[in-house]
Amino acid sequence: MADTEKIIEIEVLRYRPEQDKEPVWQSYKVPFTDDMSVLQGVQYIKDYLDETVSFRWSCRMAICGSCGMMIDDKPKLSCKTFLRDYYPGKLRVEALKHLPIERDLIVDATDFITKLESIKPYIIPKEERTLAQGEYLQTPEQRDMYEQFSSCINCMLCYAACPQYGLNPKFTGPGILALMHRYNADSRDGGQAERNELGYADEGYWGCTAVGYCSEVCPKGVDPANAINQNKMNSAINYFTRFVTPGGADK
Amino acid sequence: MEVYKADVAIVGAGGAGLRAAIAVAESDPKLKIALISKVYPMRSHTVAAEGGAAAVTRPDDSLDHHFNDTVGGGDWLCEQDVVEYFVAHAHEEMVQMEHWGCPWSRKEDGHANVRPFGGMKIERTWFAADKTGFHMLHTLFQTSIKYPSIKRFDEHFCVDLVVEDGRVQGVVAIEIATGEFRLIQAKAVIVATGGAGRVFRENTNGGIVTGDGMALAYRHGVPLRDMEFMQYHPTCMPRTGLLFTEACRGEGGFLLNKDGYRYLQDYGLGPPEDKPRNKFMELGPRDRLSQAFWHEQQKGRTIEGPFGSVVNLDLRHLGEAYLRERLPQIYELAEEFMGVDPAHTPIPVVPGVHYTMGGILADGKTASGLPGLYSVGECSSVGIHGANRLGSNSLTELIVFGKVAGDEAAKFAKATSISNPGAIEKQADAIQARALGIVNKADGTERIAVLRTEMAKSMESGCGIYRLGTTMQETCNKIDELKQRYKKLKVDDKSKVYNTDWLLAIELGYLLDVAQVIVYSAFNRKESRGSHQRLDGYEQRDDVNYLKHTLAYYNGDGAPRIEYGDVKITKSKPGTRAYGAAGVKADEERKKQGAANG
Amino acid sequence: MSNRRPYVRSMDGWWKRDAYFVSYMAREVTSVFVAAYAVVLLFGLVRLGQGEAAFNGWLQYLKTPWMLVFHVIVLAVFCYHTWSWFKIMPKTMPIMFVGGKRVQPGTITGTGLAAAVVACLALLFIVGGVS
Numbered sequence: 002m003a004d005t006e007k008i009i010e011i012e013v014l015r016y017r018p019e020q021d022k023e024p025v026w027q028s029y030k031v032p033f034t035d036d037m038s039v040l041q042g043v044q045y046i047k048d049y050l051d052e053t054v055s056f057r058w059s060c061r062m063a064i065c066g067s068c069g070m071m072i073d074d075k076p077k078l079s080c081k082t083f084l085r086d087y088y089p090g091k092l093r094v095e096a097l098k099h100l101p102i103e104r105d106l107i108v109d110a111t112d113f114i115t116k117l118e119s120i121k122p123y124i125i126p127k128e129e130r131t132l133a134q135g136e137y138l139q140t141p142e143q144r145d146m147y148e149q150f151s152s153c154i155n156c157m158l159c160y161a162a163c164p165q166y167g168l169n170p171k172f173t174g175p176g177i178l179a180l181m182h183r184y185n186a187d188s189r190d191g192g193q194a195e196r197n198e199l200g201y202a203d204e205g206y207w208g209c210t211a212v213g214y215c216s217e218v219c220p221k222g223v224d225p226a227n228a229i230n231q232n233k234m235n236s237a238i239n240y241f242t243r244f245v246t247p248g249g250a251d252k
Numbered sequence: 253m254e255v256y257k258a259d260v261a262i263v264g265a266g267g268a269g270l271r272a273a274i275a276v277a278e279s280d281p282k283l284k285i286a287l288i289s290k291v292y293p294m295r296s297h298t299v300a301a302e303g304g305a306a307a308v309t310r311p312d313d314s315l316d317h318h319f320n321d322t323v324g325g326g327d328w329l330c331e332q333d334v335v336e337y338f339v340a341h342a343h344e345e346m347v348q349m350e351h352w353g354c355p356w357s358r359k360e361d362g363h364a365n366v367r368p369f370g371g372m373k374i375e376r377t378w379f380a381a382d383k384t385g386f387h388m389l390h391t392l393f394q395t396s397i398k399y400p401s402i403k404r405f406d407e408h409f410c411v412d413l414v415v416e417d418g419r420v421q422g423v424v425a426i427e428i429a430t431g432e433f434r435l436i437q438a439k440a441v442i443v444a445t446g447g448a449g450r451v452f453r454e455n456t457n458g459g460i461v462t463g464d465g466m467a468l469a470y471r472h473g474v475p476l477r478d479m480e481f482m483q484y485h486p487t488c489m490p491r492t493g494l495l496f497t498e499a500c501r502g503e504g505g506f507l508l509n510k511d512g513y514r515y516l517q518d519y520g521l522g523p524p525e526d527k528p529r530n531k532f533m534e535l536g537p538r539d540r541l542s543q544a545f546w547h548e549q550q551k552g553r554t555i556e557g558p559f560g561s562v563v564n565l566d567l568r569h570l571g572e573a574y575l576r577e578r579l580p581q582i583y584e585l586a587e588e589f590m591g592v593d594p595a596h597t598p599i600p601v602v603p604g605v606h607y608t609m610g611g612i613l614a615d616g617k618t619a620s621g622l623p624g625l626y627s628v629g630e631c632s633s634v635g636i637h638g639a640n641r642l643g644s645n646s647l648t649e650l651i652v653f654g655k656v657a658g659d660e661a662a663k664f665a666k667a668t669s670i671s672n673p674g675a676i677e678k679q680a681d682a683i684q685a686r687a688l689g690i691v692n693k694a695d696g697t698e699r700i701a702v703l704r705t706e707m708a709k710s711m712e713s714g715c716g717i718y719r720l721g722t723t724m725q726e727t728c729n730k731i732d733e734l735k736q737r738y739k740k741l742k743v744d745d746k747s748k749v750y751n752t753d754w755l756l757a758i759e760l761g762y763l764l765d766v767a768q769v770i771v772y773s774a775f776n777r778k779e780s781r782g783s784h785q786r787l788d789g790y791e792q793r794d795d796v797n798y799l800k801h802t803l804a805y806y807n808g809d810g811a812p813r814i815e816y817g818d819v820k821i822t823k824s825k826p827g828t829r830a831y832g833a834a835g836v837k838a839d840e841e842r843k844k845q846g847a848a849n850g
Numbered sequence: 851m852s853n854r855r856p857y858v859r860s861m862d863g864w865w866k867r868d869a870y871f872v873s874y875m876a877r878e879v880t881s882v883f884v885a886a887y888a889v890v891l892l893f894g895l896v897r898l899g900q901g902e903a904a905f906n907g908w909l910q911y912l913k914t915p916w917m918l919v920f921h922v923i924v925l926a927v928f929c930y931h932t933w934s935w936f937k938i939m940p941k942t943m944p945i946m947f948v949g950g951k952r953v954q955p956g957t958i959t960g961t962g963l964a965a966a967v968v969a970c971l972a973l974l975f976i977v978g979g980v981s
Contacts, residue, residue, distance in 0.1 A: 018855035019747045036491060036559075036589075048701035052744040052753045057291075059458035062494045062585060064386055065295045074867065081588050101856030103429060104750040109856045110292065114406070122394040124353040136350040138362030144355060145952070146945055151355050151387065155294050164871060167861050180394075187353060211938050212874045230942040430852045748853045 006032045009084050010091035011042050013054060016102045024102060026093070027051075033084045040068050040079040043094065043106070056106035063220055066154035069161070070106050071095040076161035076218045099160055099167035112170060113157055116177045120199055122184060125192030143188040150183035150228050152221045159215035159225050165208055172208035173199065175215035175225035182228035201236045253424075253680055254434050258286035258403070259665040260658075261423055261438035263410045263465055265289035266296030267385070267650035268629030268657070269444035270392035275658025277399035283662055286436045288405040288425050290460065290755070293393045297446050297458045298650065301385025302497035302581065304377035305647035307342035309366050313374040315339045320824060322645060325371045325537050326609075326638020327782035328799065328826035329478065329819060334616040334635045336822065338645075338652055345651040346378050354391040355380050368502040368530050369644045371537035371831070375530070377644040382497050382581045385647060392651075408434065409755050412683040413441060413468050417671045419623035420472075424683045428755065431748025433687070435680040437673070439665035440624045442657050443469055447608035447630035449482075451767040452715075453708035455605035456488055456495040465631040467762035469612045470769065474620045475803040477633040477817070478610035479766070480774035481783045483641055484717050486541035488604030489589060490559030496582055496601055498643040500565060501534035503578050507541070508564040508598065509553040515563070519544040521832040536831045539640040539783040542603035546717045555600065564598035571595065603717060607646065609637040609783065610773070613803065613817075618657040624664060628657040635801075635820070639782020690761075691754045696742030700756050703734050703741070704763070710734075711767055715774050720788045724775040731768045732811065738764055769804040769812050776814045777802060795826050873934070880931035887924050936962035 008030050016024040029046045040058055047054050057067040061080045068079045073092050084092070100108035130137060159175035160166050166174045173181075181200055185193045200206050209229045216226040260276050262269045265287050273287045289296065308318050318339040323330045346364070350356055356364040357379050369377040380387040396402055408425040414435070415421070422437040448463030449455040470476050486507070487496040501507070504527065509515045514524045514533065521536040521544070528535055545563060548554050554561035567575060567582075572595035575583050579594075586592045586599050611633035618626045618634060628634075629650050636649060670676070707730075714727025738761060745753035779794035780786050800816035807813045830838040865871040897908040911917060939962050940955035947953065 016857055017747060018749050018857070019853050024857060024859075047753075052700070053747070055745075055750045055752045057295075059291065059295050059460045060297065060300045061458065061492060062300060063588075064383070064581070065297070065299045065458060067291070067295050098859065099861075101858045103854065103856055107750050114292065117394075118397050121398075123398050124351070124395075126351070130351060132344050132347050132351070136347050136356075136364055139358055140362050141358050141360065142947065142950075143362075144358055145947075148355050149945075151390070152383070154299075154386070155292075164861070164864050167864060184353070189351075189353065210878075211941060212871070213938055213941055214868070214870045214874070216941065217870065224941070226938075226941040227943075227945075230938075231944045233942065430854055432852070749855075 006034065007088060008032050009042070009088050011046065012091060012093045013043070013046070013105065014093070014095035015054070015105055016096070017053070018104060028091075031084075033088075035083075035085045037084050038080050039070070039072055039077075039082045039084060039092070039094065042084050043079060054106075055104050064154060066156035069097050069156040069158045071098055071161065076158040078156060078158070078220050081220065097157055097161035099163065100157065108157070110157065113155070113160065113174070113177070116173055117155070117180065120173075120177060120181045121192055121196055122180050124184065124187065124190050125195065127189060127191030137189045139188050146188070147183050147186040150179045150186065150223055153179055153183075153223045153225075154221055156220065158218045158220065162214040162218040164212060165210055169208065171204045173204050175209070175229065176223075178206060178209070179223050179225035179228035182232060197236075197239070200232060201239060206230070206232045206236055253677070253684060254432070255677065256286060256403070256434060256436045257284070257670075258436055258438045259283040260440045260442065260661045261286040261288060261436050262442045262444060263288050263423055264296070264444035264446060264629070264631070265293035265393070265404070265406075266444060266446055266629065267298035267389055267392060267647065268654040269296075269442065270389070270396050271651045271654025272442050272444060272628060272658035272661070273402050274392070274396055274399060275655040276662045277401045279659055279662040280666065281399075281401055283401060283665060285402045286405060286438060287396070287402055288408045288410055288423065288436060290407065290409045290428070290464070292406050293396075293404070294390055295460070296389060297461050298385045298389040298647075300456070300458060300495065301388075301647050302382045302495060303369060303499040303502065304367060304379035304384045304644045305346060305388070305651075306369065306372065306376050306642070306644040307346045307378060307648060308339060308376055309343060309346075309364070309378070310374060310376065313376055317373045318342070318376065321372050322636060322642055323638065323824045324827070324829055325642040326636070326640055327793065327829055328795075328821075328824070329481075329638035329781060329801070331616065331635025331820045332822040332824060333820050337616060338636050338649065341652045342648045345648065345655065349388060349391060349651060352391050352395045355387050357381060367499060368528055368535060369642070370498050370501065370535050370541070371531060371642045372535075372644070373530055377499075377502070379499065381577075382499055382579045388647060388651070405434070405436070409758070410445075410464060410468070411687045411758060413472055413625070414676055414679050414683070415472050415622065416676050416679060420625040421670055421676050422680075424680050426687065426755075428750055431751055433680070433684045435677060437670055437676060439668045439670060440626065440661035442618075442661050443612060443625065443627040443631055444629045444654070444657070445631045448763065448766040448770075449605050449608065451707060451711050451763050451770065452482070452605035453712045454488070454491065454493040454602070456485055456493050457605070462759040462763050463608075463631070463766035464759065464762045465627065466612055467765040469620065469622070469625065469627065470765060470804075470806045472622060473806060474622050474625065475613045475805050475815070476610060476766070476769045477613040477801050477803055478639070478773070479608070479769045479804060480715070480777050480802060481609035481637075481639050482605055482715060482770065483538055483607035483609055483783050484542035484603040485538055485606035486545060486603050487565050487601040488606070489585070490562055490600055490602050492589070493604035494585060494589065495604075495606065496565060496585070496599060497579070498538070500567060500579060500582055502528060503574075504528045504570055505534060506566040507534055508566050509548050510555045511553065515548050515553065516541065516544055519547065520830065520834055523833060531835050532832045537640055538606075538643060539785075540831065542717050543785060545603050557600065559600060560602070562600035562602050565601045566598040567594045568596060568598065607641055609639065609641050610802075617660050618653055619660060624668070626657045626661050628653045639784060687758065690741065690757050691743045691746060691751070693741070693743070696740055698737050698740045698742060700741065700743075700753070700760055703737060704760055707731065707734050707764060707767055711771065714771055718785050718787050719774060720786065721775065722788070724771055727771045728775055728811070731764060731771055735764050735768065735809075765806075772812050772814060773802040773804050799826060877931065877934040877938075880927045880934070883924055883927045884931060932966050933963065936966070
């Protein structure tokens, strides 16, 4: 990789609630080397050009989920998107779409967190087991049934990719529904009935119209669209069986 | 100022803080817990741990083996009674994590699988592919939601502890979203804020790993112990410092110099074999491997390229399918960040700062000398890592001692009550005024990034893999100077909503305090032990004078006051620390001696 | 009092924002054509019920130039709809293993498309055989 310094133009959608009525684009010229990520570009701006630009970041290695942004209108983790791929053109960074902007590149994550807390994202054991009894047995194949869905880093890129969430923020949304499926699909768990109440509701699985972009942008291969849509069949069966079964199916 | 009244406040919501919060909640559901974190819990740096967590599991393993590996690996600077507790409780905590849903990798029979790790005699590292920390953190975070008594303060930045009547009675935090201050009153406070790797330049740590809790406890008179011991991880990405887990080598990866030669055999770690062998070659401990890199560099046998001097981490012989299954994240990092396909090309790596072995002085039950204050995790020094931590002991530490900290803090909180709330609120007001002073200063001239960069560069030259008195002295002077210049810091951003500039300024203050402790502790230790290696006449371990813990005390504007404390030795007398064939020989001799004595 | 003032961006014209959304909308719009063609067939069924003459009239109508153009368009649209439908199909199915190996999405899409092609050919063959 060549180490000669090049200059790239980065436009940042600025929004400072204490002074801006609405977001405005601001342009910066950033020197970069080929191994620099977009995050490093934005860090350069904060360190040397404009200390007031605000954004979240931490691990730099695509696992903490902090640094999601719209980069040229695509939801991406800025730590694993590279400036070299935009040069010699410029690039635009903006806070994740469909979520309210708190400031600059920082979005309001409250809705996401509230939904995460609401779906019982923990094991509700099928059968209780004491520590002395050791671990639950789970074959690699049983683990494979949920492992992919447990890989969500909560970066919210899928929310920025989901127009249904943008149009109706009551929709539980891809990441959280995938997390719900993660627990439902775990061989140790017996809490499906409790969680299905939320999953089968209008704001649950049926809020999804299978756009599929969530899975496209997911940096961890979680495939939330799959987690959601494979549940629609069960939900439909449940819907019809409740008319014929006394007392209803799962409610 | 808004006041929240808790029984136990926990600062930091990574693995240790979350485990502690759950422990408090389970010990007594009536206790109110405030869990304060400057980021959302799942962003905490536990998330980046890759390889795994150690616990004796196989029938051919034993607690003694784990104990000996840990104490020997720590070059006998461990608190041996604490290590005994640690190894004895590791397995049940792994099982507890399993019950909470942690997706441990499994064997065909459904039991959790274990993998080999550096410096470990028998395979005992539990793992969830190469995202173990990620899975543990998310499991703990999601499980914590089950407990209504845990009240989270996400994105709240802790600016100080409130010490009144000689004990800790709360913390003051900034709500980052609004810039408003909150006093969280508490009868006991657990600090679980993680390490301080960001005092160095090339490191594996996230941007949030800035030693906050260490600095806060230190400023209140609690000593920081053994801070000179900074772990360099031998296999990091050049320049960014991102981590390639030790599991790469546990799974069979080789380290090669520019001649394609497995150079570790020249540094007492051989002989080389095709398959990974515990405590041999690439599965030696991290300090030795990083030191070997340094020697190769001196001999001109590293590979020179655009990233400086590197060696190769060769995984090619493991094949793509196996790598994708066992090391998926490593595969992705190499491909996406470096454009290297590890199934076909070796990965260029360098050592990078990874872990703070020292920390807030704590006893085996995580209590500090300041009543009501507990510490756990990387910020703490309960004494299990000594002069060099073994890979996969730190994740286990989080949960074993996280539980202890929660239980102990709960006990303490139940036996005490808040004294003098009026005085506490007054103190909180003073703390607020000080924190606002940083942003409201009119005559600042120094830039945050400039000071931070100078600090990191200086720390790297003074406290690297090998150290010299002269360069350490220069670094001492440099950090002293930076601390003075810090007083003239200029914060451009004057707003309240998500003023990250302000937080960076406060963090820089924490970093400088911790940096100063590290370099003064290093300068004063006139021997070589574990990760602290000198080249200026102190190349040997000196058990006569330095089988001691360094204790650094805050001394206002001046340099820290350095004292020394005893090391608790129960059953392992300091011996030769050897690996490879030499290690096998040393083991046999120790056994013979033991038989002769016993 | 808080200084927070979260800014909510408008969703106006959202589907034009990204090529992915455009192709999604195209998939949704093609279902209108599917419905329209169902109406045409339904109409044929009604005519069939009204006797042979009525049905032959309907067949004659189908052969008018406008209806031929309509059919060409519908065929193209149906091809796109079929492709987009099978493309999303892997998302609707549970994780499956065959011989210990995970069934890849591409395999599901490919199998679906192949089945559709075979069904069409079989139908053509049968219809051709009858007439």
